[in-house]
Amino acid sequence: xxxxxxxxELVELLAAGHRGADSPVHPRxxxxxxxxxxxxxxxxxxxxxxxxxxxxxxxxxxxYPGDLTTSDNWPGVAPGLTGMNNALSSKYCxxxxxxxxxxxxxxxWIRGADDQIVSDSSFFDFGMLGQLGLVPGxxxxxxxxxxxxxxxxxxxxxxxRERGGRFVESVLEDCGHGPxxxxxADVLDLLRDWLSE
Numbered sequence: 001x002x003x004x005x006x007x008x009e010l011v012e013l014l015a016a017g018h019r020g021a022d023s024p025v026h027p028r029x030x031x032x033x034x035x036x037x038x039x040x041x042x043x044x045x046x047x048x049x050x051x052x053x054x055x056x057x058x059x060x061x062x063x064y065p066g067d068l069t070t071s072d073n074w075p076g077v078a079p080g081l082t083g084m085n086n087a088l089s090s091k092y093c094x095x096x097x098x099x100x101x102x103x104x105x106x107x108x109w110i111r112g113a114d115d116q117i118v119s120d121s122s123f124f125d126f127g128m129l130g131q132l133g134l135v136p137g138x139x140x141x142x143x144x145x146x147x148x149x150x151x152x153x154x155x156x157x158x159x160x161r162e163r164g165g166r167f168v169e170s171v172l173e174d175c176g177h178g179p180x181x182x183x184x185a186d187v188l189d190l191l192r193d194w195l196s197e
Contacts, residue, residue, distance in 0.1 A: 007065065015059040019051060027054050034123075037114045037176035050181075074139045075126045096156050104165035107157065108194045110187055111150070112175030120148040168194070 006025045013027055021028045028051055032038065035050075042050065061067035066083015070076060079089035087093060117124050127146035130138025138144065157167040170190050175182045 011059055011065060014055060014057050014064075017055045019055070027051065034116050034177065036178040036182045037112065037174065039174075040176065040182045042181075074137055074144055075130065075135055096159075098156060099159045099163050099165070101165075104160065104163070106194075106197075107160070107165065107167040108190065109153070109157065109167060109169045110179050110190055111169070111171055112177060112179050112182065113171050113173045114175060115150075115177045117177045118149050118153075120150050121146060122149060125149070 009025050010027065010030060013025070018026060019028065020026055023029070024033065028047075031051060031054055032042075032047075057064050059065075060083075061080070062082050064084055066086040067080030068077045068086075069080050071078040079086045079091045111118065116122065121128055123129065125147045126135060127138075127144050129135045130144060131141065131146055154169065157165075157169070161167055172179050172183045172186055180187045
């Protein structure tokens with residue numbers, strides 16, 4: 001699987017503190033291509049600071065990306081026991097439990113319209129990669145559909161509202177995965193307005 005090889009390469013480059021931009025999988029290029037909309041450009045000093053922060057990631061099975069286990073089901077892997085990616089897996093984390101909270105705090109959901117990571121068509125999702133033919137052996141949409149991440153989040157928040165909670169979804173156009181970086185002033189305005197209510 002090419003994407004697994006690329007993930008392994010990214011992890012190795014993170015561990016090595018690689019600052020180059022020789023291939024799409026190098027940390028700098030992953031940051032600039034996926035963490036925000038590719039048309040967004042940081043000034044050089046800020047880019048270097050964010051890259052340094054990215055390269056501070058502790059790499060290994062206990063942190064990033066975590067470990068994994070094999071599976072008889074496509075794509076052949078499943079969440080392991082340790083690491084941040086596994087901690088977010090539904091195997092361990094029931095994010096839908098939010099709707100059952102007794103004290104329902106108001107939720108402001110700020111997201112970029114062009115987010116490539118948290119998306120209903122994310123290239124970080126095996127279902128989408130399989131559907132596009134990038135991961136061989138995809139069993140089809142009825143068995144392993146692309147994960148509708150935005151739709152799922154909205155569905156949970158709508159149930160939250162039905163059960164007495166409140167949420168507002170603020171979508172920033174021309175913005176990727178990092179609204180707080182790409183559209184800092186807009187995010188601050190949204191937060192100020194939200195907190196002043």
